[in-house]
Amino acid sequence: MKIEILTLFPELVEQVVRFGIPRKAVEAGILELKARDIRDYSEDRDRRVDDRPYGGGPGMVMEAEPLTAAIAAAKAAIGEARVIGLSPQGEPLTQDWVRRLALEPGLILLCGRYEGPDERAMRAVDVELSLGDFVLSGGELPAMALVDAIARWLPGALGHEQSAPNDSFASGLLDHPHYTRPEHWRGEAVPEVLLSGDHAKVARWRLKQALGATWLKRPDLLAGLELNKEQTRLLREFIAEAGLDSPDSDVL
Template structure:
């Protein structure tokens, strides 16, 4: 997979490919990560790519011409089929399902906005806009790095265990279950007995129930969009019944 990031701060973005799973993906050759400096397409001696917004108001806007040239150059470098993605607070919310979809693309061109955004006339060249959250960043660079990290770990052979990605939080729409490691007892806290039992069916059921309970308590909004199977519905009823009994015991 090829990803090219169009940015005013290439040195910042390049760091994501030097650590963790993106580094593994790059070293294994399943990810080619590059950056392109927008100022190289400024067309003026000051290397400026921004101008004041028409109609007045604070802030500057990235101009259409240098960004268009940068997009054309990126497509020439990594392929015309590459999707152009603008990291913008106005985009669709980025989540795990988006990461999985994008991981199957042959190439991505990530556009990092700055200032007040990009000239609206450039939007027909953007295939999709994605937002990493309902908050304001100084620019799209951190969002692009987040996207690269979340996509890179899904590429073939990057994770050490083929089931690692499928068991992470959000992979099935739910939060992940608790994890425990050695020692068996740490500061008088023991690993749950079921995990020591060797009963794989019981362990699997416990993990599903714990993931559901965490989701119900911490992110109940996630359950609204999920279609639970029969076992999950049964487990969820058990969780709610247990919580009601706990409330009764406290009162």
């Protein structure tokens, strides 16, 4: 996959492929990332890319011309690709979005700054995505988060091919708890089922814990799922074993 990040701070976004899974993906030749400086497409001798907003008000607005020129240059370099704008006004970035974008041959990520881009430049953007309902100084950190998330889904990037499908949100649920050595630590022991060697029991326990964690921490996710009879039974078991109040009838 080829990804172009259009930004005013190329040195910042390049850091994402210098560590961890994105670095391994680059070294394996399954990910190529280029940070393209939007200032290189400015028509101003001082490489200025922003100006005062029409209608008045605080802040500056990114000019349409350097943005559209940078997008055109990125498309010329990697071919026709979806243009993703990182913006607090965008759709929530979910695991489903990550999976879908990881199937693309190439992506162009546009990082806004200041009060945002001139609206006319947004005509070239295919979709806007947001990390959440809060405001950052620019789109660079969301772009880096998206690259990291996508890298996990590229074939060969992870040490185990089932690591990404087993991540939180991959099945609509949060992840189950994880344990490693030592077996006993500060008075707490690893759940016996994980030491049993019975793969069916382990899978059932993990599903129960994932359902329970989602019910406790993100009931909004659970409300959007249609649980089958086995999942419903496991969630009821989790609630009973934990001595918790019964969930809303809308969920179970």
